[in-house]
Amino acid sequence: MKLFGRNHIIISIITFGILFLMNYLGNSQPDKLESALMIAGAGVIGLSVGLVIFNKGKNDKTPPPNFD
Numbered sequence: 387m388k389l390f391g392r393n394h395i396i397i398s399i400i401t402f403g404i405l406f407l408m409n410y411l412g413n414s415q416p417d418k419l420e421s422a423l424m425i426a427g428a429g430v431i432g433l434s435v436g437l438v439i440f441n442k443g444k445n446d447k448t449p450p451p452n453f454d
Contacts, residue, residue: 389437398430405429 388394409422 389434389441394434394437398433401433402426402430 403426406422406426409425410418413421415421
C-alpha cells in the first residue's frame with residue numbers, strides 16, 4: 387500500500403474513527419475529548435510508521451536468490 391495514497395487515507399480515517407469512538411464513549415474522566423483525540427492521532431501515526439517500515443524494501447531490484 388502506497389503511503390498517503392487513496393487506500394492509506396481511507397484506512398487512516400476508519401482507524402481514527404474507531405479509536406476515537408472507543409476512547410470517547412468508554413471514558414468518564416473530564417478530559418475525555420483531548421484524551422480520545424490524542425490516542426486516535428497516535429494510532430494513525432503508528433499505522434503510517436508501520437506502513438513505512440513494511441514498504442521499506444518492497445522496491446528492491448535484487449531479491450535474495452532462491453527465496454521461497
